[in-house]
Amino acid sequence: MPADDVVVEVEGASKSFRLPSGEHLRLLNGVDLTVTAGDSVAIQGRSGSGKSTLLRALGLFIPFDEGRHHMLGVDIRAAGDRRCSKLRARSIGFVFQDFRLLPNLTAQQNVEYGCLLAGLGPREGARAAREALERVGLTDRARSRPAQLSGGEQQRVSIARALVKRPDLVLADEPTGSLDGETADVVIELLLASVADLGAALVLVTHDDAVAGRCGRRVRLGGGTLHDDEPAAAGGG
Numbered sequence: 234m235p236a237d238d239v240v241v242e243v244e245g246a247s248k249s250f251r252l253p254s255g256e257h258l259r260l261l262n263g264v265d266l267t268v269t270a271g272d273s274v275a276i277q278g279r280s281g282s283g284k285s286t287l288l289r290a291l292g293l294f295i296p297f298d299e300g301r302h303h304m305l306g307v308d309i310r311a312a313g314d315r316r317c318s319k320l321r322a323r324s325i326g327f328v329f330q331d332f333r334l335l336p337n338l339t340a341q342q343n344v345e346y347g348c349l350l351a352g353l354g355p356r357e358g359a360r361a362a363r364e365a366l367e368r369v370g371l372t373d374r375a376r377s378r379p380a381q382l383s384g385g386e387q388q389r390v391s392i393a394r395a396l397v398k399r400p401d402l403v404l405a406d407e408p409t410g411s412l413d414g415e416t417a418d419v420v421i422e423l424l425l426a427s428v429a430d431l432g433a434a435l436v437l438v439t440h441d442d443a444v445a446g447r448c449g450r451r452v453r454l455g456g457g458t459l460h461d462d463e464p465a466a467a468g469g470g
């Protein structure tokens with residue numbers, strides 16, 4: 234029986250793709266992952282190991298082929314598309330390496346758009362968006378468009394957009410991948426603190442050991458499965 238605060242539970246999950254050659258690529262093969270409220274989990278692994286694919290499955294964009302997948306008590310593999318879309322819109326926030334802000338909208342409007350997707354009304358959405366921008370320290374840039382903001386500021390807007398609906402799960406794919414080291418530090422601290430304030434769970438993919446080291450747990454995807462990351466031995470060897 235899972236504990237009440239389990240957000241995601243994946244057991245023995247697999248995912249294959251058919252390549253243009255007709256061959257099957259079994260990318261995920263027996264993935265086990267339990268994430269509870271308040272967890273922050275960094276997923277690392279070689280390029281092509283399937284990290285983004287795993288994140289897309291956790292984000293309910295693609296289904297696992299086999300195994301158990303529950304989110305907030307919902308059996309995802311048995312749930313229909315509508316239920317999954319609703320769960321995604323209400324309960325999952327996304328942060329991407331390339332920010333994915335709408336270029337013609339201001340920072341405030343981009344965050345309001347996050348509210349609209351989650352089903353908040355316009356007034357409630359506008360208020361929630363103002364508060365979310367304040368939490369990421371961008372009240373004074375609310376009327377700026379993405380092109381008028383630095384990379385770090387754009388990522389802070391995208392964090393506000395992801396968190397404005399108070400999701401249970403935040404998924405971040407290389408959230409600092411487009412930022413310089415100092416900006417990356419500020420952004421990852423903000424992301425971790427914002428998710429912790431909400432009591433949500435964070436799963437992030439990163440190539441950056443420093444970013445992974447700030448998360449509560451590090452796992453490595455290799456050979457289709459997740460392994461707990463071994464801390465590097467002092468002095469090497």
Ligand SMILES: Nc1ncnc2c1ncn2[C@@H]1O[C@H](COP(=O)(O)OP(=O)(O)OP(=O)(O)O)[C@@H](O)[C@H]1O
Pocket residue numbers: 250251252258260278279280281282283284285286287
């Ligand atoms: N829909 C698809 N059809 C066929 N192959 C796919 C599909 N989606 C992903 N793949 C393949 O799966 C492999 C893993 O991709 P994925 O993006 O998950 O890896 P990754 O670990 O996130 O890599 P990186 O660190 O380079 O971003 C790649 O070889 C990719 O081409």
